[in-house]
Amino acid sequence: MASPLSFFGGFKLTLAHLVRPTVTTSYPMSKRPKQPRQHGRHVLNRYEDGMEKCIGCELCAGVCPVNCIYVRGLDNPPDHPVSPGERYGYVYEINYLRCIHCDLCVEACPTQAITESKMFEFSFTNRADAIYTKAELLVDDQGFPQRLPWEDWREGEAAMTGGWMRATSPSGDASYEGVVQWAGDLGVGVRAPEAGQSDNRDDEATGSKQIRSVFPRHLEPQDVPLDLRGLAGAMNKARAKMARLRRSRS
Amino acid sequence: MSWLASVDPLFAHGVTWVVLLIVAIKVIAGFSMLMGGVILMIWFERKAISDMQSRIGPQRWGPFGLLQTLADGIKLILKEDLIPAEADRFVFKLAPYLVLLPALVTFAIIPIGGTLTIAGHPVMLQVVNPPMGILLMLAMSGISVYGVMLAGWASGSKYPLLSAVRASAQMISYEAALGMTIVTIVLATGSLSVHNIVAAQAGGIWHWNIIRLGFVPFAVFVIAITAELNRPPFDVVEAESELVGGFHTEYSSFRFAIFFLAEYMNTITMSAIIVTLFLGGPAGWIPNVSHLRWVFPIAWFLVKTVGFAFCYIWFRASLPRFRYDQLMDLGWKRLIPLSLGWMLIVAGFLVAKGWGFMMAAAVLLAWTVLSRAFDLGQTRESGVDAVLPVVGERPLPGQVLRSMTDEEEG
Numbered sequence: 015m016a017s018p019l020s021f022f023g024g025f026k027l028t029l030a031h032l033v034r035p036t037v038t039t040s041y042p043m044s045k046r047p048k049q050p051r052q053h054g055r056h057v058l059n060r061y062e063d064g065m066e067k068c069i070g071c072e073l074c075a076g077v078c079p080v081n082c083i084y085v086r087g088l089d090n091p092p093d094h095p096v097s098p099g100e101r102y103g104y105v106y107e108i109n110y111l112r113c114i115h116c117d118l119c120v121e122a123c124p125t126q127a128i129t130e131s132k133m134f135e136f137s138f139t140n141r142a143d144a145i146y147t148k149a150e151l152l153v154d155d156q157g158f159p160q161r162l163p164w165e166d167w168r169e170g171e172a173a174m175t176g177g178w179m180r181a182t183s184p185s186g187d188a189s190y191e192g193v194v195q196w197a198g199d200l201g202v203g204v205r206a207p208e209a210g211q212s213d214n215r216d217d218e219a220t221g222s223k224q225i226r227s228v229f230p231r232h233l234e235p236q237d238v239p240l241d242l243r244g245l246a247g248a249m250n251k252a253r254a255k256m257a258r259l260r261r262s263r264s
Numbered sequence: 265m266s267w268l269a270s271v272d273p274l275f276a277h278g279v280t281w282v283v284l285l286i287v288a289i290k291v292i293a294g295f296s297m298l299m300g301g302v303i304l305m306i307w308f309e310r311k312a313i314s315d316m317q318s319r320i321g322p323q324r325w326g327p328f329g330l331l332q333t334l335a336d337g338i339k340l341i342l343k344e345d346l347i348p349a350e351a352d353r354f355v356f357k358l359a360p361y362l363v364l365l366p367a368l369v370t371f372a373i374i375p376i377g378g379t380l381t382i383a384g385h386p387v388m389l390q391v392v393n394p395p396m397g398i399l400l401m402l403a404m405s406g407i408s409v410y411g412v413m414l415a416g417w418a419s420g421s422k423y424p425l426l427s428a429v430r431a432s433a434q435m436i437s438y439e440a441a442l443g444m445t446i447v448t449i450v451l452a453t454g455s456l457s458v459h460n461i462v463a464a465q466a467g468g469i470w471h472w473n474i475i476r477l478g479f480v481p482f483a484v485f486v487i488a489i490t491a492e493l494n495r496p497p498f499d500v501v502e503a504e505s506e507l508v509g510g511f512h513t514e515y516s517s518f519r520f521a522i523f524f525l526a527e528y529m530n531t532i533t534m535s536a537i538i539v540t541l542f543l544g545g546p547a548g549w550i551p552n553v554s555h556l557r558w559v560f561p562i563a564w565f566l567v568k569t570v571g572f573a574f575c576y577i578w579f580r581a582s583l584p585r586f587r588y589d590q591l592m593d594l595g596w597k598r599l600i601p602l603s604l605g606w607m608l609i610v611a612g613f614l615v616a617k618g619w620g621f622m623m624a625a626a627v628l629l630a631w632t633v634l635s636r637a638f639d640l641g642q643t644r645e646s647g648v649d650a651v652l653p654v655v656g657e658r659p660l661p662g663q664v665l666r667s668m669t670d671e672e673e674g
Contacts, residue, residue, distance in 0.1 A: 024582040028316040037318045 045168060052132040053115040056108055057159045057175050058152045059127055060200040066096050066152070067127035067197070068103035074119035074128055082112035083119060103127070106148040111141065126196045129175045131159050135166040157201020175199075272393055273379075273386045282383055291372075294391040298371050302528045306333045308570075309528075309577050316581040337521060345517035350420030359418060360515070360522035362411030366404035367529035373400055373458050374536045377546050377562040389546075389562070390459065397457040398446055401537060402439070405492055408530070409435045412494075412501065415523070416511035427510035430588065431494070431501040437595035438491040438498075444603035445481040445488070448610050449473055449541055462545040474542040477610060482542045484603045486575075489534045491595065494527070495576055497583035500591055535572035536565075543568050597638055605631060 039046055059067045070087020088104035096102040119128050138144050143164065154160055159172050198204040241250050269276040274283055307322065307330055314321030322329030347356055377389035394400055409432055416428025450456055452473065453464045465472050474482045491498040502510030512523045539545055548564030550557060586594070605627035612623030 025578065028578060028581040031316045031318055032312070034318055036315075036320050038320055040320055040323055 048132045048171065052134070053117050053130050054132045054134040054171065055110070055136060055159070055165070056113075056119070056128055056130050056146075056151055058103070058106060058148065059129060059175070060153055060157060061098070062198045062200055062203060064155070064200055065098050066102060067125045068106065069097055069099055069125055069127070070101045070103040071124065073122040073124065077118045077122040079116060079118065080112045080114055082109045082114075083107070084109075103148065106151060108146045108151065109144060110136070110138075110146060111144045131175045132171040133159070133165060133167055136162070136164055138164055153200060155200075157199055272388060274388070277385075283385060286382060286385060286387055290387070290391050294372055295368065297376075298368065298529055298532065301532050302525055303333045304330075305528045305532050305573060306336075306524075308573065309580075312574065312577045313581050316578075340521040340524075341518050343517040345519065346514075348420055348514050351514065352418040352420065355414050355418035356514075357519070359411050359415035360519045360526075362414060363408050363526040364411075364522050364529075366408040366411070367526040367533060370401050370404045371529070371533045371536065373397060374533070374540055375459055375462050375545055376536075376565050378558055380558055388459065389558075393457060393459045395457060397455070397459075398450065398461065398541070399456055402443060402446065405435070405439070405442075408526070411526075412511050415515070419511070419514035421514050423507045423509075424511045424513050427501050427507045427513075430507075431511060434494075434498070434501065434591060434595070435492060437592060438488040438599070441484055441595065441599035441603045442488040442492060444600065444607050445485045446541070448477055448481045448603070448607045451607070451611055451614060452477055458540060462540060462547070465544040466547055469544075472542065472544040472547070478606065480602065480606045481610075482538075484599050484606075485542065486538060487594075488599060488603075489538065490576065490579065491591070493530050493534055493576075495531065496580040497585050498591060499585060500588050503585060531573060531576055532569065535569045535576070538572050539565060539568040601631065601634055 061067060068085075070085060072085045072087065075081075075083040075085045084105065084107040085103055086105040087101045090096055090100060090102050115130065115134070117130060120126075120130060150160055150162060152160070159167075159175070161167050161172075194204060194207055196205070238247070241247060274286065310332070311321045311329070322332035325331040325335045347353060372391035373394065375388065375390035375393075380387045380389060412431040412435075413428045416424040416426075416431065419425070449461060453461045455461065455464075461473075465476075469475065494501045500506075502512070504510075507513070512520055515523060546561030546565040548560065548567075550560045609620060609623045609627055613620030
């Protein structure tokens with residue numbers, strides 16, 4: 015039988031919650047940090063010399079499970095080519111009333127032309143606005159996504175486009191994890207890879223944060239991962255921190 | 265006019281217009297204090313409970329969301345006032361005021377400070393000090409039951425009706441325990457007047473009723489008053505998961521606002537009553553300063569009252585709602601015998617020490633007999649024959665369930 019004092023356990027718990035930080039935020043004013051691989055609104059990237067990356071191959075349209083992408087390719091004009099190579103994306107449209115942000119288009123793209131930003135808060139007042147054309151999707155002359163009036167852009171949401179692409183190792187081969195296999199982008203250059211499973215992380219360059227290090231204080235004792243519990247957990251955390259410091263110094 | 269002077273020293277030199285003015289100011293001050301308190305109380309409850317649930321709570325209106333209650337009130341006033349077709353229109357309109365009025369009147373008897381001298385008149389910081397004192401509070405809480413009951417009945421709808429039945433049964437059950445603890449206090453004080461009850465507790469923490477009468481009356485009183493208020497964990501009357509909104513399901517607009525207001529007024533008033541009856545009211549440490557001595561009793565009173573208001577919120581955040589039969593069990597089988605027994609013990613000790621110990625022994629004996637009777641009653645009413653085993657485990661004809669017969673024997 016439980017001790018009679020265990021009746022007061024609930025009172026203790028609610029009192030403890032009184033001083034804990036809140037898990038909710040005052041949403042429109044401030045937002046919770048977004049995950050590095052968040053799928054948001056697409057962008058069409060350019061090379062560092064300003065050429066468009068899209069070659070009009072329509073693989074994205076083919077792989078799209080909801081048929082929200084419409085692409086038409088055209089031969090590059092010889093005197094002023096739009097993209098390096100033979101063809102370029104002449105028409106590029108995404109219908110955001112259909113898009114489910116699965117990022118299969120990003121995985122299918124052979125030139126990393128289409129990636130996703132972390133901005134997902136955009137709402138339209140008519141259906142025509144929901145269809146983004148190339149004019150809206152293409153990055154601007156500085157290489158940053160265009161900010162349309164109905165979109166709610168915040169700090170850092172434009173910086174880390176294509177997190178999903180940079181997090182996966184090519185062909186799923188573990189030995190290629192963290193190896194750059196993509197061209198540089200206008201404005202930001204070659205983006206750093208995000209290392210996933212091997213703890214070969216470069217968090218400063220990729221802006222990534224593990225979810226369990228973001229809200230550790232809100233985890234209930236039974237939810238804390240086994241290797242982060244108690245004294246051994248404290249030592250593990252210290253060890254990981256030391257390793258990160260050593261890596262950043264070298 | 266001598267009886268008037270015995271009620272309140274303010275009337276000692278007859279009733280002049282200055283005296284009437286002071287009385288009017290006291291009434292208005294008490295009313296506005298309660299109204300302002302309600303607004304702050306609702307804000308405080310919402311903020312505290314959201315903190316306990318790791319949320320932010322109201323924050324959009326005014327600093328820290330302080331004006332949220334005001335915004336809600338304006339919203340409610342501007343909403344359409346609906347009266348159901350099946351409702352008894354007169355009673356439906358009357359019921360909210362039957363809840364509101366007792367809530368306002370009860371606060372009037374609470375002394376919130378010492379005695380001041382204004383324009384040569386001694387002024388008690390208490391709106392009114394009737395000779396029947398604390399009985400007024402019992403009477404008023406009795407009337408507010410009518411409000412809840414009539415509101416539920418007049419709605420002409422089934423959930424409010426169920427809620428009304430629950431409300432009347434619950435409040436009657438807990439009023440008995442409540443009354444018994446108040447009798448204990450009145451016995452120890454020798455007066456019904458709230459002013460005298462507070463005066464009897466002056467002179468240090470050891471004279472407070474919570475300690476002087478033993479902790480039991482205090483505990484019983486807090487539990488019973490929480491049930492009287494229909495606050496969690498005793499809020500079966502407005503159990504959202506069972507009865508939609510309870511007795512005020514069919515109410516909208518300002519009539520609903522009145523119920524809401526009255527509920528929080530009662531929370532404040534009952535916190536103040538607990539402080540008055542058990543924690544010495546405005547009693548407390550006063551620094552040795554020449555001016556502003558009268559501020560400290562008020563401050564002490566407010567601190568204690570806010571502390572109890574917080575306790576109610578704390579109960580709400582921590583405790584799940586009682587089932588209706590558990591509620592009745594607690595009221596009739598635990599609190600009423602406990603408060604009655606304790607009252608007898610206190611009465612015995614007031615006569616003489618020997619009587620006190622004899623009473624204690626008698627109460628202990630009665631308690632043993634009573635708990636044995638409860639045990640027997642429990643097995644009788646939900647014994648072997650009454651219990652239907654889980655489907656799939658029902659005994660075949662002629663088969664005897666071993667575990668049950670064992671329990672019956674041993």
